[in-house]
Amino acid sequence: MEDNIFLIGKEDELKRVDVFLSHKIKDKSRSYIQSLIEKQKVKVNGKIRKSNYKLKENDEVFIDIPESIPLNIQAEDIPLDILYEDKDIIVVNKSQGMVVHPASGNLNGTLVNALLNHCKDLSGINGVTRPGIVHRIDKDTSGVLVVAKNDLAHNKLAEQLKNHSMNRIYVALVEGVLKNDEGIIDAPLGRHPVERIKIAVIKGGRKAITHYKVIKRFNNYTLVECKLETGRTHQIRVHMAYTGHPLVGDPVYGYKKQKFNLLGQMLHAKKLGFIHPSTNKYIEFSTELPSYYKNILINLEKQLK
Template sequence: MEKILLEVQQSEEAQRIDKLLTLKIEKLSRNFIQGLFENESIKVNDKFVKSKYKVKVGDKIEVDIPEAEELRVEPEDIPLNIIYEDEDVVVINKPQGMVVHPAPGNYNGTLVNALLYHCKDLSGINGVIRPGIVHRIDKDTSGVLVVAKNDNAHNHLAAQFKEHSIKREYYALVEGRIKKEGGVINAPIGRHVNDRLKFAVVKEGKHAVTHYEVLEVYGGYSLVKCRLETGRTHQIRVHMSFIGHPLVGDTVYGLKKQKMAQTGQVLHAKTLGFIHPKTNEYIEFDSELPENFKRLLEKLRKI
Protein backbone atom coordinates (compact mmCIF):
# COMPACT_ATOMS: atom_id res chain seq x y z
CA MET A 1 0.00 0.00 0.00
CA GLU A 2 1.27 3.45 -0.93
CA LYS A 3 0.90 6.28 1.60
CA ILE A 4 0.86 9.96 0.59
CA LEU A 5 1.24 12.69 3.25
CA LEU A 6 0.29 16.32 2.56
CA GLU A 7 0.02 19.51 4.61
CA VAL A 8 -2.47 22.21 3.63
CA GLN A 9 -0.89 25.56 2.72
CA GLN A 10 -2.34 29.07 3.11
CA SER A 11 -3.25 29.29 -0.59
CA GLU A 12 -5.22 26.04 -0.35
CA GLU A 13 -7.45 26.91 2.61
CA ALA A 14 -11.23 26.40 2.36
CA GLN A 15 -11.03 24.15 -0.70
CA ARG A 16 -13.02 20.92 -0.76
CA ILE A 17 -10.59 18.14 0.02
CA ASP A 18 -11.62 15.98 -2.97
CA LYS A 19 -10.91 18.83 -5.40
CA LEU A 20 -7.62 19.64 -3.68
CA LEU A 21 -6.44 16.03 -3.89
CA THR A 22 -7.39 15.86 -7.59
CA LEU A 23 -5.11 18.85 -8.18
CA LYS A 24 -2.27 17.66 -5.93
CA ILE A 25 -2.19 14.00 -6.94
CA GLU A 26 -2.50 14.14 -10.73
CA LYS A 27 -2.04 10.39 -11.22
CA LEU A 28 -5.38 9.75 -9.47
CA SER A 29 -8.72 10.54 -11.09
CA ARG A 30 -11.45 12.29 -9.15
CA ASN A 31 -13.60 9.14 -9.34
CA PHE A 32 -10.77 7.08 -7.85
CA ILE A 33 -10.34 9.62 -5.05
CA GLN A 34 -14.07 9.50 -4.33
CA GLY A 35 -13.70 5.73 -3.95
CA LEU A 36 -10.90 6.26 -1.42
CA PHE A 37 -13.24 8.41 0.68
CA GLU A 38 -15.94 5.74 0.53
CA ASN A 39 -13.43 3.11 1.65
CA GLU A 40 -12.17 5.36 4.49
CA SER A 41 -8.68 5.57 3.04
CA ILE A 42 -8.24 9.31 3.62
CA LYS A 43 -7.65 10.97 7.01
CA VAL A 44 -7.21 14.56 8.11
CA ASN A 45 -5.39 15.00 11.41
CA ASP A 46 -5.80 11.25 12.06
CA LYS A 47 -9.59 11.35 11.54
CA PHE A 48 -11.61 10.08 8.58
CA VAL A 49 -13.41 12.86 6.70
CA LYS A 50 -16.02 13.15 3.95
CA SER A 51 -15.14 14.26 0.42
CA LYS A 52 -16.89 17.62 0.97
CA TYR A 53 -14.67 18.53 3.95
CA LYS A 54 -13.12 22.00 3.53
CA VAL A 55 -9.47 22.02 4.46
CA LYS A 56 -7.76 24.41 6.90
CA VAL A 57 -4.20 25.71 6.97
CA GLY A 58 -1.93 23.19 8.64
CA ASP A 59 -4.28 20.21 8.15
CA LYS A 60 -2.27 17.02 7.78
CA ILE A 61 -3.79 14.80 5.08
CA GLU A 62 -2.99 11.10 4.92
CA VAL A 63 -3.97 9.16 1.77
CA ASP A 64 -3.67 5.37 1.64
CA ILE A 65 -3.62 4.05 -1.92
CA PRO A 66 -4.24 0.28 -2.11
CA GLU A 67 -2.11 -2.01 -4.25
CA ALA A 68 -3.33 -2.14 -7.83
CA GLU A 69 -5.42 -5.20 -8.59
CA GLU A 70 -4.58 -7.36 -11.57
CA LEU A 71 -6.81 -6.08 -14.32
CA ARG A 72 -8.76 -8.45 -16.51
CA VAL A 73 -10.98 -7.24 -19.32
CA GLU A 74 -13.51 -9.80 -20.46
CA PRO A 75 -14.75 -10.27 -24.05
CA GLU A 76 -18.44 -9.43 -24.45
CA ASP A 77 -20.82 -10.30 -27.28
CA ILE A 78 -21.76 -6.71 -28.09
CA PRO A 79 -22.82 -5.97 -31.69
CA LEU A 80 -20.33 -3.88 -33.67
CA ASN A 81 -20.89 -1.84 -36.82
CA ILE A 82 -17.76 -2.85 -38.73
CA ILE A 83 -17.12 -0.69 -41.79
CA TYR A 84 -13.93 -2.45 -42.88
CA GLU A 85 -11.66 -5.22 -41.63
CA ASP A 86 -8.51 -7.01 -42.76
CA GLU A 87 -5.63 -8.74 -40.99
CA ASP A 88 -4.11 -5.42 -39.86
CA VAL A 89 -6.93 -3.02 -39.03
CA VAL A 90 -10.61 -2.90 -38.22
CA VAL A 91 -12.63 0.28 -38.80
CA ILE A 92 -15.64 0.72 -36.52
CA ASN A 93 -18.65 3.04 -36.59
CA LYS A 94 -19.04 3.61 -32.83
CA PRO A 95 -22.51 4.44 -31.50
CA GLN A 96 -23.14 7.36 -29.17
CA GLY A 97 -23.06 6.26 -25.54
CA MET A 98 -20.35 3.59 -25.90
CA VAL A 99 -17.10 4.10 -24.00
CA VAL A 100 -14.01 3.20 -26.06
CA HIS A 101 -11.95 1.41 -23.40
CA PRO A 102 -12.37 0.29 -19.77
CA ALA A 103 -11.43 2.59 -16.90
CA PRO A 104 -11.72 2.33 -13.10
CA GLY A 105 -15.37 1.76 -12.26
CA ASN A 106 -16.30 0.95 -15.85
CA TYR A 107 -14.87 -2.37 -17.02
CA ASN A 108 -17.84 -3.65 -19.02
CA GLY A 109 -19.81 -2.68 -22.10
CA THR A 110 -16.96 -0.85 -23.80
CA LEU A 111 -15.72 -1.01 -27.37
CA VAL A 112 -12.67 -2.97 -26.16
CA ASN A 113 -14.91 -5.60 -24.53
CA ALA A 114 -16.73 -5.98 -27.85
CA LEU A 115 -13.49 -6.09 -29.88
CA LEU A 116 -12.01 -8.82 -27.69
CA TYR A 117 -15.04 -10.97 -28.54
CA HIS A 118 -15.08 -10.23 -32.27
CA CYS A 119 -11.32 -10.16 -33.02
CA LYS A 120 -8.82 -12.92 -32.33
CA ASP A 121 -5.89 -10.52 -32.36
CA LEU A 122 -5.41 -6.93 -31.23
CA SER A 123 -2.17 -5.02 -30.78
CA GLY A 124 -0.80 -5.23 -27.25
CA ILE A 125 1.07 -1.92 -27.16
CA ASN A 126 -1.45 -0.23 -24.86
CA GLY A 127 -1.74 -3.20 -22.52
CA VAL A 128 -4.74 -4.97 -21.04
CA ILE A 129 -7.06 -1.96 -20.82
CA ARG A 130 -6.60 -0.54 -24.31
CA PRO A 131 -5.58 -3.32 -26.71
CA GLY A 132 -5.64 -2.10 -30.32
CA ILE A 133 -6.72 1.42 -29.40
CA VAL A 134 -4.71 3.98 -31.37
CA HIS A 135 -7.08 6.92 -30.88
CA ARG A 136 -10.33 7.61 -29.08
CA ILE A 137 -13.57 9.50 -29.44
CA ASP A 138 -15.68 10.55 -26.47
CA LYS A 139 -18.43 8.33 -25.06
CA ASP A 140 -21.16 10.65 -26.37
CA THR A 141 -19.50 11.19 -29.75
CA SER A 142 -20.49 8.73 -32.46
CA GLY A 143 -18.60 7.80 -35.58
CA VAL A 144 -15.65 6.17 -37.25
CA LEU A 145 -12.38 5.09 -35.64
CA VAL A 146 -9.63 2.64 -36.57
CA VAL A 147 -8.28 -0.15 -34.36
CA ALA A 148 -4.93 -1.89 -34.83
CA LYS A 149 -4.88 -5.70 -34.92
CA ASN A 150 -1.12 -6.06 -34.49
CA ASP A 151 1.81 -4.03 -33.14
CA ASN A 152 3.20 -3.15 -36.57
CA ALA A 153 -0.14 -1.65 -37.62
CA HIS A 154 -0.39 0.16 -34.29
CA ASN A 155 3.04 1.78 -34.64
CA HIS A 156 2.35 2.76 -38.25
CA LEU A 157 -0.98 4.40 -37.40
CA ALA A 158 0.34 6.03 -34.22
CA ALA A 159 3.10 7.70 -36.27
CA GLN A 160 0.47 9.14 -38.64
CA PHE A 161 -1.54 10.53 -35.73
CA LYS A 162 1.61 12.06 -34.29
CA GLU A 163 2.43 13.69 -37.63
CA HIS A 164 -1.20 14.93 -37.96
CA SER A 165 -1.39 13.35 -41.41
CA ILE A 166 -4.60 11.40 -40.79
CA LYS A 167 -7.78 12.95 -42.21
CA ARG A 168 -10.45 13.41 -39.55
CA GLU A 169 -13.69 15.26 -40.24
CA TYR A 170 -16.57 15.67 -37.82
CA TYR A 171 -20.11 17.02 -38.14
CA ALA A 172 -21.30 19.08 -35.18
CA LEU A 173 -24.48 20.95 -34.36
CA VAL A 174 -23.63 24.13 -32.48
CA GLU A 175 -25.48 26.90 -30.71
CA GLY A 176 -26.06 30.17 -32.57
CA ARG A 177 -25.99 31.32 -36.19
CA ILE A 178 -22.42 31.46 -37.49
CA LYS A 179 -22.27 34.36 -39.94
CA LYS A 180 -19.00 33.36 -41.63
CA GLU A 181 -18.74 30.49 -44.12
CA GLY A 182 -15.94 28.99 -42.09
CA GLY A 183 -12.62 29.64 -40.44
CA VAL A 184 -9.61 28.31 -38.57
CA ILE A 185 -9.36 28.16 -34.79
CA ASN A 186 -5.71 28.20 -33.72
CA ALA A 187 -5.73 28.20 -29.93
CA PRO A 188 -3.67 26.08 -27.47
CA ILE A 189 -5.54 23.58 -25.29
CA GLY A 190 -4.61 22.40 -21.80
CA ARG A 191 -6.12 21.50 -18.45
CA HIS A 192 -8.60 24.02 -17.08
CA VAL A 193 -6.94 26.06 -14.34
CA ASN A 194 -9.84 25.63 -11.90
CA ASP A 195 -11.23 22.24 -12.90
CA ARG A 196 -8.68 19.52 -13.72
CA LEU A 197 -11.41 17.33 -15.22
CA LYS A 198 -11.99 19.87 -18.00
CA PHE A 199 -9.88 21.30 -20.80
CA ALA A 200 -9.73 24.90 -21.98
CA VAL A 201 -7.89 27.31 -24.23
CA VAL A 202 -4.89 28.26 -22.09
CA LYS A 203 -1.66 30.07 -22.91
CA GLU A 204 0.52 27.18 -21.72
CA GLY A 205 -1.56 24.56 -23.55
CA LYS A 206 -0.60 22.32 -26.47
CA HIS A 207 -0.80 23.55 -30.05
CA ALA A 208 -4.33 22.91 -31.38
CA VAL A 209 -5.88 23.79 -34.74
CA THR A 210 -9.44 23.16 -35.94
CA HIS A 211 -10.72 24.07 -39.42
CA TYR A 212 -14.48 24.53 -39.64
CA GLU A 213 -16.97 25.01 -42.47
CA VAL A 214 -20.60 26.06 -42.01
CA LEU A 215 -22.86 23.61 -43.87
CA GLU A 216 -26.33 24.82 -42.83
CA VAL A 217 -27.79 27.53 -40.61
CA TYR A 218 -31.13 27.17 -38.83
CA GLY A 219 -33.08 29.46 -36.46
CA GLY A 220 -30.56 29.59 -33.67
CA TYR A 221 -28.22 26.79 -34.64
CA SER A 222 -25.53 25.93 -37.18
CA LEU A 223 -24.36 22.64 -38.65
CA VAL A 224 -20.58 22.68 -39.11
CA LYS A 225 -17.97 20.35 -40.52
CA CYS A 226 -14.79 20.38 -38.46
CA ARG A 227 -11.45 19.07 -39.70
CA LEU A 228 -8.85 18.35 -37.07
CA GLU A 229 -5.32 19.43 -37.87
CA THR A 230 -4.27 18.33 -34.38
CA GLY A 231 -6.00 15.91 -32.03
CA ARG A 232 -6.22 17.27 -28.50
CA THR A 233 -8.66 15.90 -25.94
CA HIS A 234 -12.13 17.45 -26.43
CA GLN A 235 -10.62 19.71 -29.12
CA ILE A 236 -13.76 20.45 -31.16
CA ARG A 237 -15.88 20.91 -28.03
CA VAL A 238 -13.35 23.31 -26.48
CA HIS A 239 -12.63 25.26 -29.68
CA MET A 240 -16.26 25.77 -30.72
CA SER A 241 -17.12 26.91 -27.19
CA PHE A 242 -14.11 29.25 -27.32
CA ILE A 243 -15.52 31.09 -30.37
CA GLY A 244 -18.94 31.36 -28.75
CA HIS A 245 -20.68 28.44 -30.48
CA PRO A 246 -20.66 25.47 -28.09
CA LEU A 247 -22.03 22.11 -29.20
CA VAL A 248 -25.70 21.39 -28.64
CA GLY A 249 -26.06 18.91 -25.77
CA ASP A 250 -22.63 19.67 -24.31
CA THR A 251 -23.21 20.54 -20.66
CA VAL A 252 -19.48 20.52 -19.87
CA TYR A 253 -18.33 23.19 -22.34
CA GLY A 254 -21.68 24.59 -23.39
CA LEU A 255 -24.98 25.68 -21.94
CA LYS A 256 -25.75 24.22 -18.54
CA LYS A 257 -29.46 24.42 -19.31
CA GLN A 258 -29.97 23.03 -22.79
CA LYS A 259 -32.75 24.39 -25.01
CA MET A 260 -33.18 20.94 -26.60
CA ALA A 261 -33.24 17.67 -24.70
CA GLN A 262 -30.11 15.82 -25.84
CA THR A 263 -27.99 13.10 -24.28
CA GLY A 264 -24.45 14.35 -24.75
CA GLN A 265 -22.99 16.60 -27.42
CA VAL A 266 -24.30 16.37 -31.00
CA LEU A 267 -21.00 15.39 -32.59
CA HIS A 268 -20.24 12.70 -35.15
CA ALA A 269 -16.84 11.53 -36.45
CA LYS A 270 -17.86 11.28 -40.11
CA THR A 271 -14.70 10.74 -42.15
CA LEU A 272 -11.40 9.02 -41.42
CA GLY A 273 -8.57 8.63 -43.92
CA PHE A 274 -5.09 7.15 -43.44
CA ILE A 275 -2.23 5.28 -45.11
CA HIS A 276 -2.76 1.53 -44.73
CA PRO A 277 0.06 0.11 -42.55
CA LYS A 278 0.81 -2.76 -44.94
CA THR A 279 -0.13 -1.64 -48.47
CA ASN A 280 1.00 1.99 -47.95
CA GLU A 281 -2.08 3.07 -49.92
CA TYR A 282 -4.38 5.86 -48.76
CA ILE A 283 -7.81 4.60 -47.72
CA GLU A 284 -10.76 6.65 -46.52
CA PHE A 285 -13.98 5.75 -44.73
CA ASP A 286 -17.20 7.68 -44.29
CA SER A 287 -19.97 6.95 -41.80
CA GLU A 288 -23.59 8.03 -42.02
CA LEU A 289 -24.99 10.40 -39.44
CA PRO A 290 -26.82 8.46 -36.72
CA GLU A 291 -30.61 8.50 -36.83
CA ASN A 292 -31.00 10.80 -33.82
CA PHE A 293 -28.67 13.35 -35.44
CA LYS A 294 -30.61 13.21 -38.74
CA ARG A 295 -33.97 13.53 -36.99
CA LEU A 296 -32.74 16.59 -35.12
CA LEU A 297 -31.63 18.27 -38.36
CA GLU A 298 -34.96 17.47 -40.03
CA LYS A 299 -36.78 19.03 -37.09
CA LEU A 300 -34.68 22.20 -37.28
CA ARG A 301 -35.21 22.52 -41.05
CA LYS A 302 -38.97 22.70 -40.46
CA ILE A 303 -38.73 25.54 -37.93
Protein backbone atom coordinates (compact mmCIF):
# COMPACT_ATOMS: atom_id res chain seq x y z
CA MET A 1 0.00 0.00 0.00
CA GLU A 2 1.27 3.49 -0.82
CA ASP A 3 0.19 6.09 1.74
CA ASN A 4 0.32 9.85 1.23
CA ILE A 5 -0.33 12.63 3.73
CA PHE A 6 -0.55 16.28 2.70
CA LEU A 7 -0.78 19.34 4.96
CA ILE A 8 -2.80 22.11 3.32
CA GLY A 9 -1.19 25.52 3.09
CA LYS A 10 -2.91 28.85 2.52
CA GLU A 11 -2.24 28.65 -1.24
CA ASP A 12 -4.44 25.56 -1.53
CA GLU A 13 -7.38 26.85 0.52
CA LEU A 14 -10.82 26.43 -1.09
CA LYS A 15 -9.55 23.94 -3.66
CA ARG A 16 -11.64 20.81 -4.10
CA VAL A 17 -9.94 17.84 -2.50
CA ASP A 18 -10.12 15.79 -5.74
CA VAL A 19 -8.56 18.63 -7.77
CA PHE A 20 -5.82 19.13 -5.16
CA LEU A 21 -4.89 15.44 -5.09
CA SER A 22 -4.92 15.04 -8.87
CA HIS A 23 -2.39 17.90 -9.08
CA LYS A 24 -0.22 16.47 -6.32
CA ILE A 25 -0.22 12.88 -7.57
CA LYS A 26 0.88 13.36 -11.16
CA ASP A 27 0.46 9.79 -12.39
CA LYS A 28 -3.16 9.47 -11.26
CA SER A 29 -6.12 10.98 -13.11
CA ARG A 30 -8.80 13.02 -11.41
CA SER A 31 -11.39 10.32 -12.14
CA TYR A 32 -9.13 7.75 -10.46
CA ILE A 33 -8.79 10.02 -7.41
CA GLN A 34 -12.57 10.42 -7.33
CA SER A 35 -12.98 6.64 -7.41
CA LEU A 36 -10.69 6.36 -4.37
CA ILE A 37 -12.74 9.02 -2.59
CA GLU A 38 -15.93 7.06 -3.33
CA LYS A 39 -14.24 3.95 -1.90
CA GLN A 40 -13.44 5.96 1.26
CA LYS A 41 -9.69 5.76 0.65
CA VAL A 42 -9.33 9.52 1.25
CA LYS A 43 -9.75 11.26 4.60
CA VAL A 44 -9.49 14.90 5.64
CA ASN A 45 -8.56 15.29 9.30
CA GLY A 46 -9.49 11.66 9.79
CA LYS A 47 -12.98 12.07 8.30
CA ILE A 48 -14.47 10.76 5.08
CA ARG A 49 -15.21 13.61 2.65
CA LYS A 50 -16.76 13.93 -0.80
CA SER A 51 -14.86 14.93 -3.93
CA ASN A 52 -16.23 18.48 -3.80
CA TYR A 53 -15.01 19.15 -0.25
CA LYS A 54 -13.31 22.57 -0.12
CA LEU A 55 -10.00 22.44 1.67
CA LYS A 56 -9.00 24.72 4.56
CA GLU A 57 -5.57 25.81 5.73
CA ASN A 58 -3.96 23.22 8.03
CA ASP A 59 -6.26 20.43 6.86
CA GLU A 60 -4.49 17.08 6.80
CA VAL A 61 -5.35 15.02 3.73
CA PHE A 62 -4.64 11.30 3.76
CA ILE A 63 -4.94 9.14 0.64
CA ASP A 64 -4.50 5.39 0.54
CA ILE A 65 -3.40 4.34 -2.95
CA PRO A 66 -3.60 0.57 -3.50
CA GLU A 67 -0.59 -1.06 -5.06
CA SER A 68 -1.09 -1.51 -8.76
CA ILE A 69 -1.24 -5.06 -10.04
CA PRO A 70 0.88 -5.45 -13.20
CA LEU A 71 -1.29 -6.54 -16.08
CA ASN A 72 0.10 -8.22 -19.15
CA ILE A 73 -2.32 -7.13 -21.85
CA GLN A 74 -2.09 -9.37 -24.90
CA ALA A 75 -3.04 -8.59 -28.48
CA GLU A 76 -5.79 -10.94 -29.62
CA ASP A 77 -7.08 -11.72 -33.08
CA ILE A 78 -10.67 -10.63 -32.45
CA PRO A 79 -12.76 -9.29 -35.37
CA LEU A 80 -13.46 -5.56 -35.27
CA ASP A 81 -16.28 -3.69 -37.00
CA ILE A 82 -14.31 -0.60 -38.05
CA LEU A 83 -16.43 2.28 -39.34
CA TYR A 84 -13.55 4.66 -40.02
CA GLU A 85 -9.79 4.87 -39.53
CA ASP A 86 -7.01 7.36 -40.24
CA LYS A 87 -3.68 8.30 -38.66
CA ASP A 88 -5.38 9.87 -35.61
CA ILE A 89 -8.51 7.87 -34.78
CA ILE A 90 -10.34 4.58 -35.16
CA VAL A 91 -14.14 4.55 -34.97
CA VAL A 92 -15.59 1.14 -34.17
CA ASN A 93 -19.02 -0.40 -33.78
CA LYS A 94 -18.69 -2.35 -30.51
CA SER A 95 -20.76 -5.49 -30.22
CA GLN A 96 -22.95 -6.29 -27.24
CA GLY A 97 -21.10 -8.40 -24.68
CA MET A 98 -17.62 -7.00 -25.40
CA VAL A 99 -15.85 -5.24 -22.54
CA VAL A 100 -14.04 -2.07 -23.62
CA HIS A 101 -10.78 -2.50 -21.70
CA PRO A 102 -9.11 -5.10 -19.46
CA ALA A 103 -9.46 -4.96 -15.70
CA SER A 104 -8.69 -7.28 -12.83
CA GLY A 105 -10.53 -10.53 -13.41
CA ASN A 106 -11.28 -9.70 -17.03
CA LEU A 107 -8.03 -9.49 -19.00
CA ASN A 108 -8.98 -11.08 -22.31
CA GLY A 109 -11.50 -10.70 -25.10
CA THR A 110 -11.84 -6.94 -24.71
CA LEU A 111 -11.90 -4.19 -27.32
CA VAL A 112 -8.39 -3.18 -26.24
CA ASN A 113 -7.09 -6.71 -26.84
CA ALA A 114 -8.56 -6.56 -30.33
CA LEU A 115 -7.20 -3.06 -31.00
CA LEU A 116 -3.67 -4.05 -29.98
CA ASN A 117 -3.77 -6.79 -32.61
CA HIS A 118 -5.08 -4.41 -35.27
CA CYS A 119 -3.05 -1.29 -34.50
CA LYS A 120 0.16 -0.75 -32.53
CA ASP A 121 0.08 3.05 -32.42
CA LEU A 122 -2.53 3.86 -29.76
CA SER A 123 -2.37 6.80 -27.36
CA GLY A 124 -0.77 6.03 -24.02
CA ILE A 125 -2.52 8.63 -21.88
CA ASN A 126 -4.71 6.11 -20.06
CA GLY A 127 -1.90 3.65 -19.40
CA VAL A 128 -1.23 0.08 -20.45
CA THR A 129 -4.72 -1.27 -19.74
CA ARG A 130 -6.62 1.42 -21.66
CA PRO A 131 -4.50 2.48 -24.64
CA GLY A 132 -6.43 4.78 -26.94
CA ILE A 133 -9.62 4.63 -24.89
CA VAL A 134 -11.15 8.10 -24.70
CA HIS A 135 -14.62 7.06 -23.54
CA ARG A 136 -16.40 3.83 -22.71
CA ILE A 137 -19.74 2.18 -23.16
CA ASP A 138 -20.97 -0.66 -20.97
CA LYS A 139 -20.20 -4.28 -21.80
CA ASP A 140 -23.79 -5.02 -22.84
CA THR A 141 -24.29 -1.73 -24.67
CA SER A 142 -23.48 -1.86 -28.38
CA GLY A 143 -22.57 0.90 -30.79
CA VAL A 144 -20.17 3.64 -31.87
CA LEU A 145 -16.94 4.33 -30.01
CA VAL A 146 -13.95 6.48 -30.99
CA VAL A 147 -10.37 5.45 -30.14
CA ALA A 148 -7.33 7.75 -30.23
CA LYS A 149 -4.16 6.63 -32.01
CA ASN A 150 -1.93 9.33 -30.52
CA ASP A 151 -1.83 11.56 -27.45
CA LEU A 152 -2.67 14.77 -29.32
CA ALA A 153 -5.85 13.23 -30.72
CA HIS A 154 -6.68 11.79 -27.30
CA ASN A 155 -6.38 15.17 -25.58
CA LYS A 156 -8.52 16.94 -28.19
CA LEU A 157 -11.24 14.29 -28.01
CA ALA A 158 -11.13 14.24 -24.20
CA GLU A 159 -11.60 18.00 -24.16
CA GLN A 160 -14.77 17.65 -26.25
CA LEU A 161 -16.06 15.07 -23.80
CA LYS A 162 -15.26 17.38 -20.91
CA ASN A 163 -17.07 20.38 -22.40
CA HIS A 164 -20.03 18.21 -23.55
CA SER A 165 -19.64 19.13 -27.23
CA MET A 166 -19.59 15.55 -28.53
CA ASN A 167 -22.88 14.51 -30.10
CA ARG A 168 -23.79 11.16 -28.51
CA ILE A 169 -27.16 9.63 -29.30
CA TYR A 170 -28.43 6.28 -28.04
CA VAL A 171 -31.52 4.19 -28.77
CA ALA A 172 -33.11 2.45 -25.79
CA LEU A 173 -36.14 0.22 -25.34
CA VAL A 174 -37.71 0.94 -21.97
CA GLU A 175 -40.42 -0.65 -19.88
CA GLY A 176 -43.87 0.94 -19.94
CA VAL A 177 -45.38 3.61 -22.16
CA LEU A 178 -43.96 7.12 -21.78
CA LYS A 179 -46.62 9.83 -21.69
CA ASN A 180 -44.53 12.76 -22.91
CA ASP A 181 -43.09 12.79 -26.42
CA GLU A 182 -39.85 14.28 -25.14
CA GLY A 183 -38.25 15.51 -21.98
CA ILE A 184 -35.09 16.30 -20.01
CA ILE A 185 -33.91 14.31 -17.02
CA ASP A 186 -31.72 16.51 -14.82
CA ALA A 187 -30.77 14.42 -11.81
CA PRO A 188 -27.31 14.20 -10.13
CA LEU A 189 -25.62 10.81 -10.05
CA GLY A 190 -23.22 9.18 -7.62
CA ARG A 191 -22.27 5.87 -6.11
CA HIS A 192 -25.21 4.14 -4.43
CA PRO A 193 -24.84 4.66 -0.65
CA VAL A 194 -25.53 0.98 0.15
CA GLU A 195 -25.08 -1.09 -3.02
CA ARG A 196 -21.67 0.19 -4.08
CA ILE A 197 -21.78 -1.62 -7.41
CA LYS A 198 -24.68 0.62 -8.44
CA ILE A 199 -25.00 4.25 -9.47
CA ALA A 200 -27.96 6.20 -8.11
CA VAL A 201 -29.63 9.60 -8.20
CA ILE A 202 -28.30 11.22 -5.03
CA LYS A 203 -28.22 14.67 -3.51
CA GLY A 204 -24.80 16.20 -4.02
CA GLY A 205 -23.95 13.82 -6.87
CA ARG A 206 -22.29 14.84 -10.13
CA LYS A 207 -24.43 16.81 -12.55
CA ALA A 208 -26.10 14.52 -15.09
CA ILE A 209 -28.50 15.53 -17.87
CA THR A 210 -30.20 13.26 -20.40
CA HIS A 211 -32.50 14.44 -23.20
CA TYR A 212 -34.99 11.88 -24.45
CA LYS A 213 -37.44 11.70 -27.33
CA VAL A 214 -40.03 9.00 -28.05
CA ILE A 215 -39.46 7.15 -31.33
CA LYS A 216 -42.25 4.58 -31.07
CA ARG A 217 -44.75 3.39 -28.48
CA PHE A 218 -45.64 -0.31 -28.22
CA ASN A 219 -47.84 -2.31 -25.89
CA ASN A 220 -46.09 -1.88 -22.52
CA TYR A 221 -42.83 -0.67 -24.08
CA THR A 222 -41.40 2.53 -25.56
CA LEU A 223 -38.52 3.01 -27.97
CA VAL A 224 -36.68 6.22 -27.11
CA GLU A 225 -33.76 8.24 -28.41
CA CYS A 226 -31.50 9.51 -25.64
CA LYS A 227 -28.99 12.29 -26.09
CA LEU A 228 -26.29 12.70 -23.48
CA GLU A 229 -25.49 16.21 -22.32
CA THR A 230 -23.16 14.73 -19.70
CA GLY A 231 -21.59 11.29 -19.71
CA ARG A 232 -21.75 9.70 -16.29
CA THR A 233 -21.40 5.99 -15.59
CA HIS A 234 -24.67 4.14 -16.39
CA GLN A 235 -26.32 7.54 -16.95
CA ILE A 236 -29.12 6.52 -19.33
CA ARG A 237 -29.80 3.30 -17.45
CA VAL A 238 -30.12 5.06 -14.09
CA HIS A 239 -32.01 8.09 -15.41
CA MET A 240 -34.63 6.03 -17.20
CA ALA A 241 -35.08 3.78 -14.17
CA TYR A 242 -35.44 6.95 -12.07
CA THR A 243 -38.42 7.98 -14.23
CA GLY A 244 -40.05 4.59 -13.65
CA HIS A 245 -39.12 3.28 -17.10
CA PRO A 246 -35.99 1.11 -16.75
CA LEU A 247 -34.31 -0.35 -19.81
CA VAL A 248 -35.58 -3.69 -21.02
CA GLY A 249 -33.08 -6.43 -20.16
CA ASP A 250 -31.14 -4.33 -17.64
CA PRO A 251 -29.83 -6.80 -15.03
CA VAL A 252 -28.91 -4.09 -12.51
CA TYR A 253 -31.56 -1.36 -12.76
CA GLY A 254 -34.35 -3.17 -14.62
CA TYR A 255 -37.18 -5.47 -13.66
CA LYS A 256 -36.23 -8.76 -12.03
CA LYS A 257 -38.57 -10.66 -14.34
CA GLN A 258 -37.78 -10.07 -18.01
CA LYS A 259 -40.03 -11.13 -20.89
CA PHE A 260 -37.22 -11.48 -23.43
CA ASN A 261 -34.22 -13.77 -23.20
CA LEU A 262 -31.55 -11.06 -23.31
CA LEU A 263 -27.86 -10.84 -22.46
CA GLY A 264 -28.21 -7.31 -21.11
CA GLN A 265 -29.90 -3.94 -21.48
CA MET A 266 -31.36 -2.87 -24.84
CA LEU A 267 -29.17 0.16 -25.33
CA HIS A 268 -27.35 1.02 -28.54
CA ALA A 269 -24.96 3.93 -29.14
CA LYS A 270 -26.41 4.81 -32.52
CA LYS A 271 -24.65 8.07 -33.37
CA LEU A 272 -21.38 9.78 -32.46
CA GLY A 273 -20.30 13.16 -33.77
CA PHE A 274 -17.22 15.22 -32.93
CA ILE A 275 -14.61 17.63 -34.25
CA HIS A 276 -11.77 15.69 -35.90
CA PRO A 277 -8.56 16.32 -33.91
CA SER A 278 -6.47 17.14 -37.01
CA THR A 279 -8.84 18.58 -39.61
CA ASN A 280 -10.96 20.49 -37.05
CA LYS A 281 -14.02 19.53 -39.09
CA TYR A 282 -17.17 17.97 -37.65
CA ILE A 283 -17.61 14.30 -38.51
CA GLU A 284 -20.41 11.95 -37.55
CA PHE A 285 -20.92 8.19 -37.57
CA SER A 286 -24.09 6.10 -37.26
CA THR A 287 -24.74 2.38 -36.93
CA GLU A 288 -27.73 0.12 -37.40
CA LEU A 289 -29.36 -1.59 -34.44
CA PRO A 290 -28.06 -5.13 -33.80
CA SER A 291 -30.14 -7.93 -35.34
CA TYR A 292 -31.47 -9.21 -32.00
CA TYR A 293 -32.67 -5.67 -31.21
CA LYS A 294 -34.37 -5.31 -34.61
CA ASN A 295 -36.11 -8.69 -34.22
CA ILE A 296 -37.63 -7.71 -30.88
CA LEU A 297 -38.90 -4.44 -32.35
CA ILE A 298 -40.43 -6.32 -35.30
CA ASN A 299 -42.28 -8.63 -32.91
CA LEU A 300 -43.51 -5.70 -30.83
CA GLU A 301 -44.69 -3.98 -34.02
CA LYS A 302 -46.70 -7.07 -34.99
CA GLN A 303 -48.48 -7.00 -31.64
CA LEU A 304 -49.80 -3.52 -32.43
CA LYS A 305 -51.76 -4.82 -35.42
